[in-house]
Amino acid sequence: QKEVEQNSGPLSVPEGAIASLNCTYSDRVSQSFFWYRQYSGKSPELIMSIYSNGDKEDGRFTAQLNKASQYVSLLIRDSQPSDSATYLCAVYDNNNDMRFGAGTRLTVKP
Amino acid sequence: DTGVSQDPRHKITKRGQNVTFRCDPISEHNRLYWYRQTLGQGPEFLTYFQNEAQLEKSRLLSDRFSAERPKGSFSTLEIQRTEQGDSAMYLCASSLETNYYGYTFGSGTRLTVV
Numbered sequence: 001q002k003e004v005e006q007n008s009g010p011l012s013v014p015e016g017a018i019a020s021l022n023c024t025y026s027d028r029v030s031q032s033f034f035w036y037r038q039y040s041g042k043s044p045e046l047i048m049s050i051y052s053n054g055d056k057e058d059g060r061f062t063a064q065l066n067k068a069s070q071y072v073s074l075l076i077r078d079s080q081p082s083d084s085a086t087y088l089c090a091v092y093d094n095n096n097d098m099r100f101g102a103g104t105r106l107t108v109k110p
Numbered sequence: 111d112t113g114v115s116q117d118p119r120h121k122i123t124k125r126g127q128n129v130t131f132r133c134d135p136i137s138e139h140n141r142l143y144w145y146r147q148t149l150g151q152g153p154e155f156l157t158y159f160q161n162e163a164q165l166e167k168s169r170l171l172s173d174r175f176s177a178e179r180p181k182g183s184f185s186t187l188e189i190q191r192t193e194q195g196d197s198a199m200y201l202c203a204s205s206l207e208t209n210y211y212g213y214t215f216g217s218g219t220r221l222t223v224v
Binding site: 008032043045049090099100 | 143152153155158166199201210211214216
């Protein structure tokens with residue numbers, strides 16, 4: 001079982017819709033969770049972090065965490081073509097290293 | 111501070127040659143990480159330093175790979191006797207000594223072994 005799992009996609013949504021990206025992790029003691037955005041050919045860019053169960057909102061982005069289910073999600077409201085990228089879920093594991101999922105490729109169609 | 115810098119941006123080398131990459135972290139960050147990323151995959155952890163001490167190395171890091179951070183500032187990653195399977199993006203990241211803020215990545219070094 002991979003430590004951090006994501007659907008690879010591609011996920012395609014129309015402009016203005018809500019994009020929902022999901023991630024599960026295997027290490028129950030993980031405490032910190034992150035979402036990175038990676039444009040093609042570029043390095044990952046941190047967009048959200050979450051540490052407690054529930055929702056955390058930042059502009060059009062909402063991160064959701066459910067530690068009992070070992071599940072993290074990212075919602076992007078009012079999706080824009082500029083949101084088209086690969087979204088990486090990352091989890092700090094028990095060794096204090098950050099482990100990444102393979103990423104979900106999102107395409108927002110005008 | 112301009113963020114995390116990596117050099118070179120691109121490197122093409124012949125199989126069997128040695129290559130060295132450099133990373134300059136954000137100055138106040140005492141942790142520095144190396145990751146490798148291939149097409150369609152997320153970054154894979156290679157190794158990390160806290161100040162000058164190398165605290166962990168992945169099993170992915172074969173004997174041909176070595177990393178240093180001699181004065182706790184910049185770091186180098188050397189690959190000896192490169193193989194075609196080493197072709198990847200090598201990412202450096204830095205962070206404060208806490209898992210609260212996440213990492214800041216450099217632009218990466220894209221290695222192509224021909």
